[in-house]
Amino acid sequence: MELDHKKKYSEIIELGNGEQLVSFFKKLNAEDRRALIPSIKQDIKRLYTTRELSRRIWGYAGTREQLNMLSIAMFVCYGKADRKLIKPHLLPADKQIDNILSWYQPGMV
Numbered sequence: 102m103e104l105d106h107k108k109k110y111s112e113i114i115e116l117g118n119g120e121q122l123v124s125f126f127k128k129l130n131a132e133d134r135r136a137l138i139p140s141i142k143q144d145i146k147r148l149y150t151t152r153e154l155s156r157r158i159w160g161y162a163g164t165r166e167q168l169n170m171l172s173i174a175m176f177v178c179y180g181k182a183d184r185k186l187i188k189p190h191l192l193p194a195d196k197q198i199d200n201i202l203s204w205y206q207p208g209m210v
Contacts, residue, residue: 106129106133106136106137107136107137107140109125110122110125110137110140110141110174111140111144113125113170114144114148114167114170114171114174117164117166117167117170118166119166119169119170119173122170122173122174123173123200123201123204126173126174126177126178126205127204127205134177134178135178135180137174137178138178138179138183141171141174141175141178141179144163144167144171144174145171145175145191147162147163148161148162148163148167148168148171149161149162149163149168149171149191150162169193169194169197171191172191172192172193172194172197173193173197173201175187175191175192176192176193176198176201176207177201177205177207181207184207
């Protein structure tokens with residue numbers, strides 16, 4: 102089952118569909134979300150890599166939507182210890198946090 106969740110998560114990130122990601126996370130229990138942490142960390146390294154987009158213009162490898170999705174994934178899947186390590190620029194925007202908190206309450210574990 103865990104492999105199916107990782108595969109589905111990866112497909113959703115690649116498609117850049119934030120609504121589908123939220124729907125996916127709503128269906129997962131805490132254990133399934135924790136199992137996604139290694140995949141999320143891989144995606145952070147991969148999509149937050151800077152690259153030259155055009156001559157003298159640099160940006161991240163991921164799209165804006167993918168980067169927003171990663172911020173949601175970190176907020177929802179990371180435990181307390183990992184959440185403390187999230188750099189401020191990787192946190193979801195206030196509006197996103199309000200939307201997340203309407204269906205998810207982070208544990209203090």
